[in-house]
Amino acid sequence: MDSAISELPARTPLADSAETGLKIVVVGGFGVGKTTLVRSVSEIRPLNTEEVMTQAGVGVDDPAGLTAKTTTTVAFDFGRISLNDRMVLYLFGAPGQERFWFLWDGLFSGTLGAVVLVDTRRMSDSWYAIDRLEHHRTPFVVAVNRFDGDHPVFSLEEIRQALSLPAQVPLIECDARVRSSGKHVLISLVDHLHELARAREMTP
Amino acid sequence: MMRRPVDLGDPDRLYTVTGGRSRADDEKFDLVTLVVSECRPSPGMQSEHVRILELCRHPIAVVEISAELRLPITVVRILLSDLLSTGRITARHPRVARSHVDLPDSTLLEEVLHGLRNL
Numbered sequence: 001m002d003s004a005i006s007e008l009p010a011r012t013p014l015a016d017s018a019e020t021g022l023k024i025v026v027v028g029g030f031g032v033g034k035t036t037l038v039r040s041v042s043e044i045r046p047l048n049t050e051e052v053m054t055q056a057g058v059g060v061d062d063p064a065g066l067t068a069k070t071t072t073t074v075a076f077d078f079g080r081i082s083l084n085d086r087m088v089l090y091l092f093g094a095p096g097q098e099r100f101w102f103l104w105d106g107l108f109s110g111t112l113g114a115v116v117l118v119d120t121r122r123m124s125d126s127w128y129a130i131d132r133l134e135h136h137r138t139p140f141v142v143a144v145n146r147f148d149g150d151h152p153v154f155s156l157e158e159i160r161q162a163l164s165l166p167a168q169v170p171l172i173e174c175d176a177r178v179r180s181s182g183k184h185v186l187i188s189l190v191d192h193l194h195e196l197a198r199a200r201e202m203t204p
Numbered sequence: 205m206m207r208r209p210v211d212l213g214d215p216d217r218l219y220t221v222t223g224g225r226s227r228a229d230d231e232k233f234d235l236v237t238l239v240v241s242e243c244r245p246s247p248g249m250q251s252e253h254v255r256i257l258e259l260c261r262h263p264i265a266v267v268e269i270s271a272e273l274r275l276p277i278t279v280v281r282i283l284l285s286d287l288l289s290t291g292r293i294t295a296r297h298p299r300v301a302r303s304h305v306d307l308p309d310s311t312l313l314e315e316v317l318h319g320l321r322n323l
Contacts, residue, residue: 011272013262014238019296021236021265022316041323047271052278073276078267083319090236090265107235107277110298112308112316139307183323190317197310 008045017085025092025108028117029125033145033176034093035077040182042079050075051103074100096129113193114140115185120154123162139196141170141189221252222282233281238263238296252283
């Protein structure tokens with residue numbers, strides 16, 4: 001069965017020839033299925049980590065200073081896909097809430113692109129993420145997570161309008177639990193990135 | 205997956221781990237910089253450095269080290285800077301520049317596509 005339920009190994013080492021790490025970020029509201037999507041395509045069981053920052057977002061020189069300040073913590077999870085013997089793709093599931101974007105540059109600059117995962121019952125959760133990605137000039141695709149029982153109340157065209165999504169941004173449907181579907185989402189993103197790169201390279 | 209946030213507890217603990225520093229000297233380590241150890245742990249080394257050297261016998265990304273050690277990225281970057289400056293690890297940095305002006309070229313993306321299609 002083409003399902004994400006199968007057990008993934010906890011931690012398998014990368015090939016010794018691995019030399020290039022790449023990033024793709026999946027952004028979406030709470031419960032939209034980010035971890036599910038990461039797990040469905042990852043070769044390892046998704047891991048979880050976090051970053052901390054002081055309220056002002058700057059380093060503090062003395063310990064006394066830090067204890068006096070409020071620290072903000074953003075947790076995110078990630079999986080891994082070995083693309084070949086040299087290239088490893090890391091897939092991050094990141095919360096779209098406001099404080100997260102303060103950390104974007106420190107964590108996700110240099111990312112290839114992003115997937116905005118949308119739940120049609122909470123579409124407004126995606127507006128902010130789309131706005132921020134545009135602000136950071138990170139190319140992205142939008143994937144609507146349709147799971148069982150989620151009868152497509154809205155057509156893709158209606159969703160595109162609701163999100164005020166420009167025509168050139170790919171909008172696709174997926175089932176985040178299914179490996180082939182998760183794979184299709186990633187391929188759609190990288191296809192889109194490839195088109196953008198080709199267009200840029202053709203421009204003198 | 206169970207979300208189990210790293211227990212930061214007392215911020216002082218992080219200061220003990222990093223010897224009082226709150227940020228790495230420079231941004232040498234991307235989340236996906238692959239780190240490889242160049243030596244075995246030696247007696248008397250700080251326990252976090254020992255764990256990192258053990259994890260890095262094969263290439264491993266900074267973010268994986270952070271998850272394994274259950275320490276925030278910032279702290280891991282500082283610990284890695286120590287090990288790099290003393291030649292105990294080497295770092296394989298991502299080819300993609302850390303600036304949005306420098307987007308990845310089509311050749312790199314073709315390799316990524318090829319890898320994804322073969323999954």
